[in-house]
Amino acid sequence: MSENCNCNCGNNDNVNPNRESLDFVRQIVADDCASGKWGGRVATRFPPEPNGYLHIGHAKSIVLNSGIAQEFAGSFNLRFDDTNPVKEEDEYVQSIMADVRWLGGDWQDRLFFASDYFQQMYDWAVELIRKGKAYVDDLTPEEIRQYRGTLTEPGRPSPYRDRSVEENLDLFERMKKGEFANGARVLRAKIDMASNNLNLRDPIMYRILHATHHRTGDKWCIYPMYDWAHGLEDSIEKITHSICTLEFENHRPLYDWFLDQLDGVFHPQQIEFARLNLTYTVMSKRKLLQLVTEKHVNGWDDPRMPTVSGMRRRGYSPECIRSFCKKVGVAKFNSTVDVALLEHCVRAELNKTSSRYMAVLDPVKVVITNYPEGQSEYLDAVNNPEDASAGNRKVPFGREIYIEREDFMEDAPKKFFRLTPGREVRLRYAYFITCQEVIKDATGNIVEIRCTYDPATRGGDSPDGRKVKSTIHWVSVADNVKAEVRMYDHLFAKPDPEDVPEGQTFLNSINPESLKVINNAVLEPELGKLPAGTRVQFERLGYFCVDPDSTPARKVFNLTINLRDTWAKEQVK
C-alpha cells in the first residue's frame, strides 16, 4: 500500500510513480505530508525584519515559501519580525509588502506582526521564570561578553544566575514598567554556560530599549530577542515548516529548547537552506544600505541594485525573477550563482512578452538620394514575432533616416555584414538600400551617409529574390521622438566584489561604467506614447523599459538587458 497525499505535491504514487526530483526542503514537506506529521497541513511564512528593502536573495525565500504553500495546498503568511524598534521603520514595511505582492507572494488575509504578539511573549517569559528557566541578569554588556567565554573555553555563570523566582518576577516586571535604563538588565534563559554552542550559554531573551516602536509606539520598553521571539511567532501562527537560511542552523537547538519549555505550544520544524549569492553584486543589507547612503547609487530602487525595487525599475518582470529562483534550486551548499543565469531568465521572458520597436541610440544620418524630396509613408511592422496577438503597427519612413553609427563601417572587415560603401542591406520593414557615398566633416567624422534605395523592395522583400546579408534598424528624421536612455552594466567590475587587495573594500570594485546616459537617442513615434513601466525590445539592441522619471515632454528609458550579440563577441577576438 502506498502512502499518498491529497495535495498536488507530486507524491501521489498512483499518479506519479517516478516521483519527480524535489529539492531537499520540498522532500521534507512531501514526506511530512505523506506521513501525516502535521495532519497533512502545510504552513509557511516569510518573516522579514522591516529594516531595509528586499533583494533578490529575499525573492528566493519568498518564491520558496509561497511556492511550497501553493504546491502543497497550504498557506503562506507574511510576518514582519519587528522586534527591534531602533532599526525598523514603516517605510520598509510598505516597500516590503509591495515587493512581496509584486513577486506574486499571496498572503491573503494573513499579514502579521511580531509586535502583535508582545504580550503573549511576555506572559510566556513569565512562565519560564516561574519554572526557574529564566533569570534577570544585572551584568553589563561587557561583563556578559566576558562571562560567555570563547569558542574554545566554556563560559562562567553570572553571579545573578541563581536569583529566586520571586526576585526575578519582580525585576522583570519592573523592567517592563520602565524602571531601568537601557542596558541595565536583561532577562536570560538558564540553559548551559558550558555548552559548545554559544547560543545556548544563557541567551538573552529580553533587553531594555526605551525606543519608539513603529507600531506599538511607547507601550513597551523591553523587546524580545530573535531567538526567543521567532519560534514563538511561528508557533502562534501554527507554521509547520519554518524555513530560514544556513546561519540559523546553530540556533535551531535554541529554537527547539524554548518551545520545549513551554506547556502545550505548537512546535514547528526549522529547516535551513543556503542563501543566494550572485556574481558581480553584493547582497548584504548593510552593504546595500551603504551604497544608498553614500550615494554610490541613486537610491534603493536604482536599476543597478539587486533589490526587488531596483530590478522592477530596471524592467525585470516578476515572472523572470520567479523562473530564476526556480532554476537556482534550493540546497545547503553555499554557492554563488552566475548573474548570467539571471540575465538569461530575463531575456527568455522578455523575448516572449515584449513588443518590438526601433530606436537608434547613436544616430548617424542617412539620405536616400533617389527617394522623392518631401515624400513620406508609413510601413507595416510586426510588434512581436513570438506573439501574433501583439499585432502590427505603422512606422513612418522618409528620405532621411537615422541608423546606428556602428551599423556602418567605411573599411569593413570580412565578417562585417552591415552597411559599407557599395553594399546593399535591408532597412527593417522598409527597403533595400545601397551605400553610395560617405560625407565627413573637417575632422574626419562621418556626418552623413548617402544611399540609394530600390522602390521594388518596399516592406523589405525583393521581388527578384535577391538576398542581403543584414537587416538594420532605423528611425525617420522627420518623424521621431527624442529620449534619454540609461545604459546599465553590472554595478561591480569583478565577479566577486569582495575580492580586493588589503586595505580596500567592496566599494573599490564598483564599476565606473555601470551607468552611461545617452541624451540624444531617437525613437520611432509609438515609443513616445508608452506609460512608465512598459517593457519593450529595441530591435537588435536589447530590452528597455520606460522609467518613472519620464515626463510628457521627454521619455527616459532604462536598459533592462542587451540582446545577445555574437558580432560584439566576434569583434573582441
Add this chain to the structure above:
RNA sequence: UGGGGAAUAGUGUAACGGUAGCACUAAUGACUCUGACUCAUUCAGUCUAGGUUCGAAUCCUAGUUCCCCAGCCA
C-alpha cells in the same frame, strides 16, 4: 588547537547502492526581414586516500578545503 554545516563540469543543480543527467556559460554549425529567437553539435564533473560491495557520487574510516557561531542585530 570547541561546536555546527557543506563539498558533483567554469557556474548552479539532479541522481536516495545499479548507464553521472539537466540548466546556464563557452565553442561550432544550421536557420533568420533582429548577427536576436529557435534548432543541432561539442568541450567539460563526483575534494583526497583507503575500505565494504558483484557494483559506491551515494555506505564506512581517515584526511583536505570552504562556510557559520564569542550582538543587549535578525
